[in-house]
Amino acid sequence: EYDILDKLPFKGKKILITAGPTYEAIDPVRYIGNHSSGKMGFAIANAAANLGAHVYLVSGPTNQQIQHARIHKVDVVSAEEMYLAVHACFKEMDVAICAAAVADYKPKITATKKIKKTAEPLEIQLTPTKDILASLGVLKEHQFLVGFALETDNALENAKAKLKKKNLDLIILNCLQDKGAGFATDTNKITIIDQNLNTINFELKSKLAVAEDIMNEIVLRVLK
Ligand code: CTP
Numbered sequence: 660e661y662d663i664l665d666k667l668p669f670k671g672k673k674i675l676i677t678a679g680p681t682y683e684a685i686d687p688v689r690y691i692g693n694h695s696s697g698k699m700g701f702a703i704a705n706a707a708a709n710l711g712a713h714v715y716l717v718s719g720p721t722n723q724q725i726q727h728a729r730i731h732k733v734d735v736v737s738a739e740e741m742y743l744a745v746h747a748c749f750k751e752m753d754v755a756i757c758a759a760a761v762a763d764y765k766p767k768i769t770a771t772k773k774i775k776k777t778a779e780p781l782e783i784q785l786t787p788t789k790d791i792l793a794s795l796g797v798l799k800e801h802q803f804l805v806g807f808a809l810e811t812d813n814a815l816e817n818a819k820a821k822l823k824k825k826n827l828d829l830i831i832l833n834c835l836q837d838k839g840a841g842f843a844t845d846t847n848k849i850t851i852i853d854q855n856l857n858t859i860n861f862e863l864k865s866k867l868a869v870a871e872d873i874m875n876e877i878v879l880r881v882l883k
Pocket residue numbers: 677738757758759760761762763788789790791792793805806807808809810821
């Protein structure tokens with residue numbers, strides 16, 4: 660019998676993808692968040708599933724919809740929840756792609772009751788969240804690990820430093836100076852950097868096409 664799945668390059672592979680923003684609670688009604696739409700991460704999840712992979716998509720709060728037999732979505736809110744969901748499955752994964760815009764800081768204390776306004780300035784103390792991607796770089800064994808770098812200046816240099824520091828196999832640079840790149844847009848312009856610090860520049864494209872480019876580069880390296 661002919662099975663079309665047999666022809667797909669990532670058949671049987673397990674891929675973990677993080678996507679979207681995280682929300683860090685200040686009190687029961689307020690949070691610290693960011694403008695990540697989740698579009699890039701969800702597009703990568705679709706592209707990976709279309710290559711035959713089983714996808715574990717760990718997503719922060721987004722409006723994105725996804726429907727694919729091979730995509731299992733886990734919804735999280737905070738960086739800590741994302742960290743726990745990712746670590747619950749990382750060992751079994753073949754590839755991990757961290758596309759989430761994880762908050763770098765969270766309130767040191769989350770108030771249990773709504774904070775009432777006063778005439779005085781309000782100070783909220785922040786404390787760093789866990790770096791999920793860096794923690795995977797430490798644990799990594801057989802896994803192929805991919806991160807993103809969002810930069811405005813010194814982009815190439817900063818991205819290369821992140822690749823090395825977090826023990827990645829590939830880093831996708833998003834430079835916010837590039838027109839049409841960024842959070843709310845449907846397009847993106849990326850540069851991919853590998854472990855030898857070779858760079859590949861891509862044209863401005865739809866996020867769906869960018870996701871296919873990213874998955875192609877990963878397939879080439881994982882299957883070689
Ligand atoms: N990342 C993560 N957990 C965090 C922060 C970042 O997993 N707490 C991941 C992102 O998903 C991305 C990569 O790390 O794949 C780089 O994120 P970025 O914000 O560009 O870099 P940071 O290391 O957070 O440094 P900075 O924001 O200071 O540039």
